[in-house]
Amino acid sequence: MNPYLAVAALLLMVSLMFMLPLIPALVELRRKSDALPLSVVQQNAGEIRHFANSFRDCIKGLAPTLQRCVAGGTTVTGTLADGEEYVVLGRADEPLLHALGQRDAVHPLVITAGVDLTIPAGVTLSKEIYAGGQFIGGEKNNYRAILGEKNIHLGASTHVTRWVHAVGEFTSDPGCRLNGRISSDALIRLRTDCSFLRLNAPRIEIGSAAPIENATAPNSLLPTSGSSAPSKRVFHDGDFEVQAGEIIRGDIVVRGNLRVRSGARICGSVKSTKDLLLDDGASVGGSLISARKMRIGPNCAVHGPVVAERELAIAAGTRCGTLEHPTTVSSPRIEVAEGVVVFGTLWAREQGQVVASQ
């Protein structure tokens, strides 16, 4: 073989092999099939009511139909613009409720009701529900999403897969599984054995009787977390304890485990880089943050946001935030006892569980 030809062939082959991975690159560069900027949420601020608001907008067009149905006591069925079938109830429609009453039946309908709605036990409603009046659900039901203009009550062992928003109060009986977003403009009350992920309301009560009036007095002497003037930050390297009844005026950063003994008050924020334990009746005027596990209570008061990076357990009688100053309680796993009140958001990224008060 001609040596020049061999060299040329070698160079050509090497060049082709080098070019091979560039072929899909050149095709993509020319076609621009994935050239849009990455999607960044610009308008939605992660608002918990986002889906409820979107659903309300979606069924806005049904408002005249709903009014006619309520006035005439009739029922109308149809199809929404997105192809979903719907039924509009002007009254507690007996045939429909009878059909719903068939246990384990799945009903793929968007239900829009202008009146109080009582759902029998053991049914699965795989589409969104709008209730213009009270919503009362039976036991062991499965819902995708509910928007209620008044109160919503879910029966025992109900399962919600996406979201619920109540303009009035939201209450659930024991054993409910509340996945997704649960919000109320007034109050959320969960009973024992309920599991949850994200809750938001001006007031979230865990259990039947939250002994709020008997809990530790509000931190009237404590500055709020929103104060613009920073307080002095004190470092402690290694484990640290705040003694029972001690009052600390300032912020504490502990690079280790922290224990705040009974009745101690910290007039500032607290950070622990390991575990954090608040004993009976302790209170914190600012935020409370642990890089690992946190245990609060019983009967504690925390004014600012509560964040535990691993786990959080809150015992009975504890209050987080106030009605005037709502806050966020957040951790991947949260165990919250009956008798706890949170004003604002209670957010368990992986698992939230209501447990009986000990």
Add this chain to the structure above:
Amino acid sequence: MIYALFIIVFIICIYTGRHYWFTLNRLFGFQRHPYIDIDTADWPPVTVLVAAHNEEKVIANILDALMTVKYPEDQMLVIPVNDRSTDRTREIIDKFVQDFPGRIQPFHRIGGKGGKAAALKDAMELVNTEVILIFDADYIPGAGLIKQLVAPFFDLEVGGVMGRVVPLNAGTNLLTRLLDLERSGGYQVDQQARMNLRLVPQHGGTVAGARLSALREIGGWNENSLTEDTDLTYRLLLNGWKTVYQNRSECYEEVPEVWPVRIKQIMRWAKGHNQAMMTYGLRLLLGKNHATLRERIDGTLLLGVYAMAPLTLVGWALALGVFYQGAAPLHGVIALLSLTAYAALGNLAAFFEIAAAARLDGTRKRISLLPFLILGFAVSIISVSRAAFSQVSDLVTGAEFHWDKTERFRKVL
């Protein structure tokens, strides 16, 4: 010669391992987003500084966006820091001040030292809130971004916050598409892995926040720094403050659309980074400070990233020298195996990181452009090396650095 080559190879291997560690952590490790769920709180007063120097093309976009964010209006003040602009920037800002009374307080700077750090330093006289957020003028914050960037400051250890930067003009040309991939790898994997592993996420100086008391404690903005963000990261770290990264706090930016602008940008970054390395490297690694051991190690490695380019060039030269010298660096088989192992894994480390980022971002086709990153790599290694060598020559000749503003490409409104 051979021992110098061994040292360089060893350092390169450390950085290779670091790339893999970060990528695997991001794919399979525990992901830390501790503050992102804080959506209800007593939101503190905040000042938003918008650094602007001849920004008539973009300033209206960011002011528009800031006026519609979901943060209590009475708790947020926007200060556009108009740094000696000679275009219509002042006029546009003043129009917004009229349209939104009480919500925007302009700071028109007409003299003084050039550069963002110097401008921010002067603007601090107007700031009296504990939380400060900083944006460059070409950014477009979303509705929830301010709350997300403020939330970490409820943690007392946090002195600085950094959000994620996403190119808005990603699809313009090959350069913007490559920068889009690079940004993805840098933020989605590199920064978040450092956050996960409690290392040193870097303050980026935009889509970012700082705590006023921390800033005062460390002596404010360093106007002599070429990259005030890197400088801030290290001074905070040395003084016991953490910088945290919020991967879900995303904000659109505009990336350079032509190579000369990109080259100038990366050269400035390289010089600033190297400047920080010389200033803080030894103090961080060996000095008495508040950083943990892992922060010291990672922080030092982070300071060295821009030194790797000239080091690699020197390594290549040394390798050629060793080859023509006829010296066998290791026993033949070991050398061959090492070379093969490095060719299979080492060279792919940075690409692996970017590919993982694209997967995490849920994109598909854009990863086809990965081979073109060789081009970006070639330009970077030469530009960064040029920057390093010119920095050394500037040191000898005493020449001062000339600040180059990054050119904007958006159309004037």
